[in-house]
Amino acid sequence: MEQNIGPSSETFLVVPCYNEAARLDLEKFRNFAAENSDVRFLFVNDGSTDETSEVLKTLSASRPESFLVHELPENSGKAEAVRMGFLQAIELKPAYIGFWDADLSTPLEELKSMLTVFQQHAQVEMVFGSRVNLLGRQVRRKLYRHYLGRVFATAVARALGLGIYDTQCGAKLFRTNDRLPKLFREPFISKWIFDVEIIARSIQLRSADNLPPVNEVIYEQPLMCWTDVAGSKLRFRDFFVVYSDFLRIYRRYMWRGW
Numbered sequence: 001m002e003q004n005i006g007p008s009s010e011t012f013l014v015v016p017c018y019n020e021a022a023r024l025d026l027e028k029f030r031n032f033a034a035e036n037s038d039v040r041f042l043f044v045n046d047g048s049t050d051e052t053s054e055v056l057k058t059l060s061a062s063r064p065e066s067f068l069v070h071e072l073p074e075n076s077g078k079a080e081a082v083r084m085g086f087l088q089a090i091e092l093k094p095a096y097i098g099f100w101d102a103d104l105s106t107p108l109e110e111l112k113s114m115l116t117v118f119q120q121h122a123q124v125e126m127v128f129g130s131r132v133n134l135l136g137r138q139v140r141r142k143l144y145r146h147y148l149g150r151v152f153a154t155a156v157a158r159a160l161g162l163g164i165y166d167t168q169c170g171a172k173l174f175r176t177n178d179r180l181p182k183l184f185r186e187p188f189i190s191k192w193i194f195d196v197e198i199i200a201r202s203i204q205l206r207s208a209d210n211l212p213p214v215n216e217v218i219y220e221q222p223l224m225c226w227t228d229v230a231g232s233k234l235r236f237r238d239f240f241v242v243y244s245d246f247l248r249i250y251r252r253y254m255w256r257g258w
Contacts, residue, residue: 009096010038011038011039011094012039012040012092013039013041014085014097015041015085015100016044016081016085016099017044017048017052017081018075020048020050020055020102020103021048021050021051021052021054021055023102024052024055024056024059026059028108029041029108030059030062030063033067034063039066039111040068041068042088044081044085046078047074047075079187080187080188082099082194083184085099086099086180086184087181087184090176094176095176096175097174098114098171098172099172100171103229105226105227106169106171106223106225110129110171110221110223111173113221114127114221115173118173118175123212124175125174125177126174126175126217126218127174127218127220128173128195128220129169129221129226130169130222130223131166131169131226132222137222137224138224138225138227139225140228149168152243152246153166153167153168155246156196159246159254160200162199162218168193179202179206182205183201183205189245189249189252190246190248191241193245196246197253200249200252201253202214204253
């Protein structure tokens with residue numbers, strides 16, 4: 001018997017993939033889909049050069065009602081893969097759309113508590129997974145990535161004027177509404193930290209429309225479990241690119257003032 005984890009409304013999870021053939025845990029995706037018929041997956045193959053395309057086609061054929069595949073002709077980066085996935089998912093009009101890392105560093109079981117936030121807080125439009133290593137939780141990160149992440153998160157929080165703890169966790173959900181397409185309409189200027197750019201765009205749009213501030217519609221949900229899976233595409237040297245991208249975002253969205 002299927003046991004839906006969330007509300008009866010449909011949820012789409014966009015899963016960007018670049019050379020993930022060896023890391024995709026197909027069994028976990030299949031088992032989750034079999035138990036949660038109201039959750040569908042849209043895998044975006046970002047021009048992979050390995051067997052990712054074949055793996056995704058096999059997965060989709062095993063349960064086509066749960067697994068959709070969108071092929072990009074060439075590698076465009078995670079930001080563009082997520083954006084293209086969202087634009088396709090928005091056309092299908094589910095109640096919620098999110099993106100999730102293909103390596104399942106955030107277990108799919110975390111989706112339940114994130115969806116519950118929407119049920120309990122009608123004003124919330126975005127739920128972000130947050131990697132907070134509290135007692136009773138299992139959050140495992142490489143030490144150097146943790147400290148670099150904390151420095152970056154502090155800088156972002158100060159620039160955005162938000163008390164946000166973790167902008168870069170790869171598990172995020174959005175309530176589908178008229179404002180969501182505007183956040184993904186234009187290509188992102190950042191390859192890695194498009195999450196920050198989404199927040200910056202939201203602040204800008206809400207200010208222009210005289211809506212309540214963004215801190216009233218974003219909810220950070222501490223994860224029970226998160227694991228730093230081997231094989232991440234982000235390398236130590238990329239942190240310099242990340243800070244460069246952050247400066248570009250700051251100049252584009254924040255320097256002018258909101």
